[in-house]
Amino acid sequence: MTGEVDRLHGEFEQLTGPTAPPSRRGPGGRPWASWVVLLLSLAYFFLPLVGTLLYSLREQPFLAAYAEMARDPQILSTLTYSFAIGVITIIVSIVLLVPTAFWVRLRLPRLRPIVEFVTLLPFVVPPIVLVFGLISTYSGPPLPFTGTNTGSDVLLTCAYVVLSFPYMYRSIDAGLRTIDIRTLTEASQSLGAGWFTLLWRVILPNLRVSILSGAFLTLAIVVGEFTIANFLARPMFATYLQLISGNLAYEPAAVALISFGITWAAMGLIALVGRGSQAKVELTGAH
């Protein structure tokens, strides 16, 4: 599970940082072998998408499935709702995890392994168990959250905050590793800054790339999450996708591709925003 998170982070590192020049020699010294491996990997990833695209284009006239989805108001409303929940999840995660990771790294380094373990628990607890736990705890007094839409929204957000822990915490922690937080903290304190000013004006801006990479991962997870949304009966994009897949033939394929496009656009934004920022952080100061 840790390896899965590291793999995803590795992919984002490749997007945001300078890429090493491709090796000219493949395995066993054969130059063409690395190209074969790359092409096979790309085929493995893209062939199902191509198949989905071709399937979505079967309906006549051309792009009819896409046109049909564009006319459906629910696609926009569920996407908007999912993004809104995603953004709130990200904000809550940042507010919770940035001070935590900062304090652990600055003053409580011995707690790091424990905090890391806690943030990996979402990998151990399946979403179905999480949502049943939430429903059984919050469906009655004293905290009947499931009784109202707003209450269910709150539960949903909290569940997603938990699910995002591994990605957000590790992103933030990786970002903190690249800056000398102890010296920056002391520098800002010597200039008269309190803890809030330090976090808001010094630490957070220097974690921009890390937070963004964690945020977009979180957004992708939230937009694609089905189990919790379904059991809490919230109008998320994934539940809408499941609904139409039971009733329509080609439109679900079109919507799935649209969601892929949105996710890739989000990842492209990370690369755009993060380019060059990391180099600036590393160049400043004598290390």
Place this chain on the structure above:
Amino acid sequence: MSYLSLTGIQKRFPNGFVAVQGFNLAMEKGEFVSFLGPSGCGKTTTLRMIAGFEHPTSGTVVVDGADITDRPPNRRNVGMVFQAYALFPNMTVADNIGFGLKVRKRDKASIARRTTELLELIGLPGTGKRYPWQMSGGQQQRVALARALAFEPQVLLLDEPLSALDAKIRVSLRAEIRAIQRTLGITTVYVTHDQEEALSLSDRIVVMSEGRIEQVGTPFEIYNFPTTPFVARFVGTLNVLGARVVDASAGRLDVGGQEIRTAGPVGAAAGSLVSLALRPEILAIGDGGPDDVRLRGTVDEVTFLGAVVRIRVALPGSAGVASVDTFNNPHLAVPVRGAAVTFSFPAEACLVLDGAGRDAVAAAATAI
């Protein structure tokens, strides 16, 4: 009344290690004091206690009559320059310099004015819009200095600010630091392990070793009149020769079987072992003047150091080896190895240090 005073400062860490003990220092307003010592001597820990990043186990820190011992670092009005510059990478040079003023809620116009003024002072006008990563190490450190001075702190602390820079930049920047400090008249504490920095910059130097103050004095006093063996050995180059007191009140010593007379009485009993400390530049090959002290020995090594020629002379018995530094001269008659020579020095140049026992004297009887 002193402007900055540290009284009875002790720092004991939770693991029992005592980093600083019995530290007492009073500084006047506008004074430049360096804490000088080897790594681990407690100088940075003491500086951090003034800044508020470490809390003393006992003792007080008072600035301008106010006890700031228990104040958090962001309420001490003390500026600090760090070894690693610690500029905020996400802010421009101007924003870095103005940070302390912005925290104090000064208006934008006065922040801009003050920033421009400081950029002129540090010799970097017009660089306000640059980012730290676009500047050299020396420029970054100047910006760090300007940032620490922007809000007109009561005390300026510098923690080995030049150690990350190359030698040439270090020399030019330290002169600038001193000039700026004199212009502003700000009370300054400077931590360094570099003797040349401490000697050239300071009004006074606090030499530290193993958490204690060894000596406090002007650079002239520290260099010419060290009061402890540590200071004598640590600051500058020193010949330390083994000697035995013959007549303490008359200042007569036996150095390798040769009797000499110091300028005054010796504070040790007759027959006891002491160390005779002599700066190499004070010694001269030859008999010297009629009042000079003379010692005879054998040339052990002659080293050509460019502007200086160093002649090592081995004294008889276990007195040790003395290095005689003389300015290079094309017409200099340099003695050869194995030759018998006499070297001389003024009696006033003799520094007699307390004897620490036979082994210590023998071990110390080499030029450092």
